[in-house]
Each structure stands twice: as C-alpha cells, then as structure tokens.
Amino acid sequence: MQKKRLFASFAVTALVVGSLVAASSVATAATRTVTVWSPYKGGNLDMWNAAIKRIEAANPGLSVTSVGSIDMAKSLAAINAGNGPDISVSNGNGNLGWFCGSGAWQKLNVLMAGKNGLDVKKTFTASANASAISNNNRCALPLGSEVFAFYSNKDLLAKAGFKNPPKTTTELLEYSKKLTTFNADGSIKTAGFLPWAGYYGFDMDSMWLGQMFGAKWYGGDQKAAFASDARWAKAFNWQKNFIATVYGGGDFEKGSKLLTKFVAAKGGEWGTEHDFMTGRVAMKWDANWMGPMFCTGDDWAMADKCTAKYEFEISGFPVSPELVSTNYGSGVVGQAQMGISKGSKNVKDAWIVMKALATDTKLASAWDSANGAPSSLLSKDARPAKYPAWYQPIYDVVEHPKSAYHIVKNTGEHLEEALLQNLMASWQAGDTPNLKTALADLATKVNQIVARNN
Amino acid sequence: MQLTKAMASLSPRKRGEGALAPARKKLKVPYIFIFLCMSPWLFGILFFTAYPMITSFYQSFTKFNLIDSPEWVGLDNFHRMFFEDSDFWLALKNTVWISAISIPLRITFAMFTAWVLTKPKRGSSIYRTIFFLPSMVPTVAASMVFTYIFNPAYGPINRGLEAIGIDEPPFWFMDPKWSKWGLILLGLWGIGDTMIIYLAGLLDVPKSLYEAASLEGASPWQSFRYVTLPMMTPVIFFSFVTGVIGSFQYFTQAYVASGQVNDYSHAMYFYATHIYYTAFRAYEMGYASALAWVLLVITLICTLIILKTQKRWVHYPNGSLFK
Numbered sequence: 001m002q003k004k005r006l007f008a009s010f011a012v013t014a015l016v017v018g019s020l021v022a023a024s025s026v027a028t029a030a031t032r033t034v035t036v037w038s039p040y041k042g043g044n045l046d047m048w049n050a051a052i053k054r055i056e057a058a059n060p061g062l063s064v065t066s067v068g069s070i071d072m073a074k075s076l077a078a079i080n081a082g083n084g085p086d087i088s089v090s091n092g093n094g095n096l097g098w099f100c101g102s103g104a105w106q107k108l109n110v111l112m113a114g115k116n117g118l119d120v121k122k123t124f125t126a127s128a129n130a131s132a133i134s135n136n137n138r139c140a141l142p143l144g145s146e147v148f149a150f151y152s153n154k155d156l157l158a159k160a161g162f163k164n165p166p167k168t169t170t171e172l173l174e175y176s177k178k179l180t181t182f183n184a185d186g187s188i189k190t191a192g193f194l195p196w197a198g199y200y201g202f203d204m205d206s207m208w209l210g211q212m213f214g215a216k217w218y219g220g221d222q223k224a225a226f227a228s229d230a231r232w233a234k235a236f237n238w239q240k241n242f243i244a245t246v247y248g249g250g251d252f253e254k255g256s257k258l259l260t261k262f263v264a265a266k267g268g269e270w271g272t273e274h275d276f277m278t279g280r281v282a283m284k285w286d287a288n289w290m291g292p293m294f295c296t297g298d299d300w301a302m303a304d305k306c307t308a309k310y311e312f313e314i315s316g317f318p319v320s321p322e323l324v325s326t327n328y329g330s331g332v333v334g335q336a337q338m339g340i341s342k343g344s345k346n347v348k349d350a351w352i353v354m355k356a357l358a359t360d361t362k363l364a365s366a367w368d369s370a371n372g373a374p375s376s377l378l379s380k381d382a383r384p385a386k387y388p389a390w391y392q393p394i395y396d397v398v399e400h401p402k403s404a405y406h407i408v409k410n411t412g413e414h415l416e417e418a419l420l421q422n423l424m425a426s427w428q429a430g431d432t433p434n435l436k437t438a439l440a441d442l443a444t445k446v447n448q449i450v451a452r453n454n
Numbered sequence: 455m456q457l458t459k460a461m462a463s464l465s466p467r468k469r470g471e472g473a474l475a476p477a478r479k480k481l482k483v484p485y486i487f488i489f490l491c492m493s494p495w496l497f498g499i500l501f502f503t504a505y506p507m508i509t510s511f512y513q514s515f516t517k518f519n520l521i522d523s524p525e526w527v528g529l530d531n532f533h534r535m536f537f538e539d540s541d542f543w544l545a546l547k548n549t550v551w552i553s554a555i556s557i558p559l560r561i562t563f564a565m566f567t568a569w570v571l572t573k574p575k576r577g578s579s580i581y582r583t584i585f586f587l588p589s590m591v592p593t594v595a596a597s598m599v600f601t602y603i604f605n606p607a608y609g610p611i612n613r614g615l616e617a618i619g620i621d622e623p624p625f626w627f628m629d630p631k632w633s634k635w636g637l638i639l640l641g642l643w644g645i646g647d648t649m650i651i652y653l654a655g656l657l658d659v660p661k662s663l664y665e666a667a668s669l670e671g672a673s674p675w676q677s678f679r680y681v682t683l684p685m686m687t688p689v690i691f692f693s694f695v696t697g698v699i700g701s702f703q704y705f706t707q708a709y710v711a712s713g714q715v716n717d718y719s720h721a722m723y724f725y726a727t728h729i730y731y732t733a734f735r736a737y738e739m740g741y742a743s744a745l746a747w748v749l750l751v752i753t754l755i756c757t758l759i760i761l762k763t764q765k766r767w768v769h770y771p772n773g774s775l776f777k
Contacts, residue, residue, distance in 0.1 A: 425718030
C-alpha cells in the first residue's frame, strides 16, 4: 500500500515536473521570434514569405515575422528608436557603407566564423562577396544581383554595318559617329551613344563611365582615388572628346548644347516611349531589370521571345583599349543586402534566418525567374531551370571577374556617387575649367565626409 | 482714473441699475476645466514645438548619426559651418539672392495685380478668382508643370521664344545661369494669396483721401505716391516680413525642379535644401540642427531689423501695434 502511495506520488510529481518542463519549453519556443523587414511586395513578398515558411519548418520552435513594403529610411528610424526589426533588407549597395559604418547593422565576422558559420567564399560570387564589405567589415549578406550592362540596338547597328557591339571605347566612338543623325536645323535626330550624366541614369552614369576605364574609387590607403587614379581624368577627357567629335563636329560647346536639348526631349523611362525602344538612341548603359521592358514594351515579366520594335543585344561595357583582354565583358554588379540590426534581441536566431535566406537556392532561382535578378550564390541550383537566351549575357557579366560595385564607405546615402555625378554633369556642360583641381577637390570632400562619419 | 470717475458721473445709470443692464455674474470656472480646454494646444506646443526645439538645440552641439547616441562636440558644428563648409556659403548666397530678387518683385507684382483688379466695373470677382487660382495649386504640382513649360526641347515658352525670332532661348532649369529665374517666375505665377491681401488693403483706402487729393490737383502718380502708397505700407510691411521668413525657408519648388533636371552646379541649392540633405542624405543630425539654429538666428535678425525700421516708413492710420 505504502509502495503504491509512493509510486503514485512519484507519478504525480513526474507528471507535474514533466508538464512544467513542457510548458517551459513551449514558453522558450514562443520567445524564439525573429522579425524581418523587407521592401518587397506582391509576388516578390509571396516568394520571400514562402522561403521564411521553409525556414520555420526546418527550425521547430522558431517563429519568423515578415513585414513587407518597408524602405530603409523606415528601418533606420526604427533601429534608431530601439524598436527595429532583427533583420532588414536594402534593395542595393548604396546604403551599405552607411548601415555598416554607423553600426545600424551588426558586424557578422564572429557569427560567420562560429559553429553555425558560413564560408562566404565558397557560397557567393566574388563580386557579391566584395560588395557586402564596407570599411573592411562585413555586416551584410547578399541577395539577388543588380547588373548594369551595355544594351545595343541590333537592327540599327546592322543597318550601319556593325555585326557586334563595340568592345572598346574607341570603337564606341566610331560606332556612335556612324549611328548619329541630325535634323535639318542641326539638332540631333538619333544618337549613337550618350556618355552623359542625367540621361536615364540617376546618379550612376559616372560610375559606369569609370568602370569602362577601370577607375578605382578608393586607393590602397583607403583614401578617395579620384585624383590619384589617372584613369578618372582619362575617362572624363574621353567623354569630352566624345561629345565634341560625335555631336559637335569638333566643337565641344556645340556638342554639349545639342546634347542638353536632346536629353531634355527624352521619352518617358517606363514604357515604349523610352528612347532605346523608339530607336532615338542606339546604345546605352542600363540595368538588367530594364531588359524585360526593352524586350516586350510594357510587360515587366520575363518573356522568352521579344516583341519590341527593335531587336537588341546585351553585352559587357566597352572598355578602354588597353583593358580589352582583362576587363571586356564586365559591368557594374551590385546586390540587395540584408543585415542584423543593432539592438536585435535575438542575434543567434536572426543569424539562422538570415543565413538561410541568403543561401536558399529555391528562393534565388524563383526570384531570378520572376525578376531576372541573377543570384549571388555559386550553386547552380540557384539558377532558374530555364531563362530566355537573350538574357544569358547578364549572367556572363555577373560571372566576369572584373564585374563589381565600387567599394562603399560611410558617406551617408552614397554621397560620393552624387558628388561624382555632379562633377561629370558640370564637366559635360563646360562649367569645370580645371578637371585636375576638380577631381582633387572631390577626393578631399569625400575623404572629409568619410573621416567625419567614422 | 479721474477720467473713469468723470465718465461714471456723466453716466445716466449706475452699475446694476437699469433693467437693460443686468449685473454680470462672475462665472466660477474651475482651473482644471480651463486647463483641460487648453490641453490639446498645450500638448501640441510642448511635444511638437518645444520638445523638438530643445532637442535640436542640444543636438546642434553634438555629432549625431541617428544610430549612436549624440556625442558632445561643443562648437565644432558651428566652426565647420563658417570655416569649412563651402556648401553652407553657397546655400546662403543662393537664399539671399532669391530673397533679394523675389521679395521686391512679389510685392510689386502683387500690388500691381491688385490695383489692376480694382479697375473692372463688371465681373471683378471672376478676374479675382482667375488671379487667385494659381495660389491654390499644390506647390509640387506647380513646380512639375513649370519644369515642363520651361523644357528647352519641347516647352511652350521656348517654342514661343523661337517663334518670335530668338534663336537660342535659355535652357531655364537646365542652365545654372537661368534656373533661379525660372523659380522666380514660378513664384510670381502663384502670387494670388499675397495679391488678395493687397486687394483688401487697396479697397480699404478711404475714397475721401483720393477726393481730397483730387481737389488739391494731384496727378494720378501723385495720388498713388502720396495716398495709396502710404496707406498700403502696413500691408507692404506684413508681406515683407512674411516674405523674408518664407524665402529663408525656400525649399519645395527648388527641390522639385532640381530633381527634374541635373542641378550639378547647385544653382538651386538653398539653405533649407542644405539642411535637408545634411539631415536626410548625409544623416548628420547634429550638424543639420546647428544649421537650423543659425537659420533661425538669421531670420530673427532680419525680422528685427525690419521691425526696427518700420517706424520710419510704415504709416498706421490708427497707430502702430509695434511700439
């Protein structure tokens, strides 16, 4: 009897303890929550959330809250107020310097080297690895790529007697001379190529111009290299000569004025009125995500067969002649980035989620299929099963060893890009009398900004 | 006091006497009720005005990037502003330029328009509405429309200029030499709100003064110079003060227009633009706060100077409020 009582009391105690343990584990599981803020919406958010569901399924007890349609300014404000997400996503590289440099995103070095670490060199492309670093700190993991390549109108080029896109800046000038036509009043009717700041390019024309000449943004001493790297001066002088030769008949001022008026009359960027679609311009720098529009007009979905008025071709940027063997085929490649916020209360789980999102080949291939944004992953599984042949050159540009985004430093909202763009615009308008001094001033200004923000 | 007593003795009724003048009862309202009625305003001024002002004053002496805690740097921000920041001087120069040109032009144009609108015998309300309407167009929309109108390639302004034989019309917002003039014209187009005040002022000038002037043999110019203008000085003074305050905060039109074109030379870069870029593109909140406080001081000094000088040139028929 006594034994029975003893057994019963043991059983009750065990039951109570068991329930308590179970309850506490349930409680623990409930606290394992990670919040992810992203700018995605619609179908992209659905794909993103599907990946998050897979992460939750693979990590029992981990709950991930995904919130879409949130831009970086909102994330930044929330991180500052102490109620930011565990993980936030930036659509491009521009803000990386700021988010890493200011500490809004935490350094990942320790997490990457830990037990559940990540060998980034074996996981991501070289350009993706390089572009997720700022001030020698890695604070982000890359997502899909944003590729800036060279678009040429195959029909117009063929009509002018050119079978392939130009490979060098010298060829680009020759092609443009032949492709440019003028109206009876002397104004430009159709242009070959415009090395022009502010022609559909946001703040990026100067970045693309620099890439054609292999110009570096920062030197080995981590100082701005606009003055010390002679390739910047070479690039700007090439631009000036191009404007004078192609559009001004040797007169730079005339060419500059004609181009200003030509650019002022450009067609709308988002639709069939775009100059590249109407044949008003034959060649241009542009982003991979413009490809689907150039292909089908208004349709942003990736199509196998292009239905636009003109057939076009994508290739790497033309490069300075001495760089053909090493740099031709490259372009500017950036990525969407994500990081763990300062103040995250659950860094360990945030890392699990972020690593899983960055290495999810299923997400990467679905994303690529839908958006034409090549994955940053080396794995072939990250490629879509099928993609249109005309889009293949985008992958070639991504894989080119010289394709990269420039080194980013903490200049706020990528101010160095805006400052360089201003210099390019001023130079092309003939308002910068001394290029050497202007480049030196720019370098000094950027160095001051970086020094102040560190 | 003696005057009051004298008046009281002359009064036919003493306080509380006549049936038509019942004694006023002093309302006993609890202070808590008064406070509750005022609380929305008090809340607003405390949390949306006083608190941000105090915070920004403190931050103007700090280095603050929104992420880390503000770091005290003393007067460094002000030193940087005056001795290292060329953009500060450029923005200030542009702001002084736009103030110096646009305020006199706006005053003149508004008064002239108002004067013209006093003339029609019929349909004056229709004309007034037509001139007032542009001021109701949202600033952003108006600025966008103006960048189209002044587009050097297809804008109707340049087409018109070319049609009358001007071969190389200006590139307006695309040319640093002309972009500020484009903004001035945009400002003059939306003059309606100021014009309405001038119109009210002009209609308020007593006709007897013009009649007296006419009897004295005054010419139309002399009537304007010695009757209209002095009587309008309080309105001019008002629009001058508000114009100075407004022009030092000039932002939206320039921001929109410079966003449509490539304002590489920063010809449309004004003081408020500099604050905006410093705060929300460079994320230097401490320095941006210092810039904002210097703007406040500049505006205060200008306003005080105008207030001081108004005794010499503003004519108040019923005496000045600013003594």
